[in-house]
Amino acid sequence: MKKIFALSLLIIPYLLQAQSISLNLKAPEEVYSGSDFLVNVHITKGNLEGFGRLLIKIPGGFTPVEKKSAHGKFEFDGSQIKIIWLEMPKEQQFTVSFALKAAPNVEGYKVIRGEMSLATGDGSYRAEPRPHIITVKKTDNIATxxxxxxxxxxxxxxxxxxxxxxxxxxxxxxxxxxxxxxxxxxxxxxxxxxxxxxxxxxxxxxxxxxxxxxxxxxxxxxxxxxxxxxxxxxxxxxxxxxxxxxxxxxxxxxxxxxxxxxxxxxxxxxxxxxxxxxxxxxxx
Structure with missing residues (x-):
């Protein structure tokens, strides 16, 4: 019995550590100044539940518009998007999305970065997606x-x-x-x-x-x-x-x-x- 109890003490922390969250950010690689495009953030959290917060840092010259927040509260403070869940969605995987409008004078390489944090009764979890690089090409308002x-x-x-x-x-x-x-x-x-x-x-x-x-x-x-x-x-x-x-x-x-x-x-x-x-x- 003592051996079983001791073994459980070893297994439980391992199971807790095995749980994690991950993010995958999807957006076009090339856009044109003055245009709009969609950004999807795929979130994998498994069975984890609790308070969640997603932060996406928006480069200068872009204006975000909320599209799908999976019942989270969407906010934009001028430099980053914040989506907050008092209780995370039950789904093990889900997607949030927003549109970005590039200003007519934006040009060059821009980087979108983000991070996700989740607080549960068993501890906290954090993940970052791979930074996404977007090339903004300058274009005239009339195309041939x-x-x-x-x-x-x-x-x-x-x-x-x-x-x-x-x-x-x-x-x-x-x-x-x-x-x-x-x-x-x-x-x-x-x-x-x-x-x-x-x-x-x-x-x-x-x-x-x-x-x-x-x-x-x-x-x-x-x-x-x-x-x-x-x-x-x-x-x-x-x-x-x-x-x-x-x-x-x-x-x-x-x-x-x-x-x-x-x-x-x-x-x-x-x-x-x-x-x-x-x-x-x-x-x-």
Whole structure:
């Protein structure tokens, strides 16, 4: 009996030490200035339970947006993201995610670092993911058609969203703007609204059953649906024709929002601009 008791004293600390946590940080290796991208943090904690805290240090020039926090409290203090759990999720493995928007003037190598700490009744645990290096490439606000690259892998993870292909010039020197609306099973009211740069006039190209409205006084281009298409995703397009006069010194910046009805509430998401090629989907 004494031998069994002595053996248990040796085994129990070993079992406690065998428990650990680990982090795996996933993000693109290359992004463009002014673009948005998704960061996933995969957390493995086994059966450990208790208070948890995830810290992710964000390089200067990036702005984070919460996407999925696994019921944790998401905070950003200007330099790092903090997600806190008073009680960690029951799952042995789970993922949190957030989007980062790169400022238009960001360029060069940037590093994302993080750490996870977990306090249980048996002790505390800590882990760090491998630092992730991102190369930010400077790019103009208008891309030529042959410089647009494919990048579809993250789109489904965003849920209800709207993604603008980086505008490109057609043969008539007009800027073509394609927007992918990812709506899932929503079928009710929807409105897509864009603020276009000075010196241009917007014309509908592909409306996908929407009413298109262009307000010249406030430079707003709108697609309006009382009932959105039944497909889970679709594309709308418009062109921007330059007005007379010099436009070289005017920044070409488009911002927009997608508004939709979910139950009795209206929700809004920012339209993200990405280097993806939506022309192929328009041709299908």
């Amino acid at each position: 058609a042959d410089s647009v690259v494919f990048e579809y892998s993250y789109i489904k993870e965003l849920g209800v969203s709207a993604i603008r292909q980086k505008p490109y010039l057609n043969d008539s020197n007009q800027a073509v703007v394609n927007i992918l609306v990812n709506k899932g099973d929503l079928t009710g009211f929807g409105k897509l609204e864009e603020s276009i740069p000075p010196g241009y006039t917007a014309h509908s190209l592909v409306s996908n059953s929407a009413i298109f409205i262009y307000n010249k006084s406030n430079r707003k281009a709108k697609f309006l649906w009382m009932n959105m298409p039944r497909v889970d995703h679709f594309i709308v397009s418009y062109i921007l024709s330059p007005n007379k006069g010099k436009l070289e010194d005017i920044p070409f910046i488009i911002t927009g929002e997608f508004m939709y009805a979910e139950g009795s509430t209206t929700k809004t998401v920012e339209i993200l601009e990405r280097n993806i090629d939506l022309k192929k989907m328009l041709e299908e």
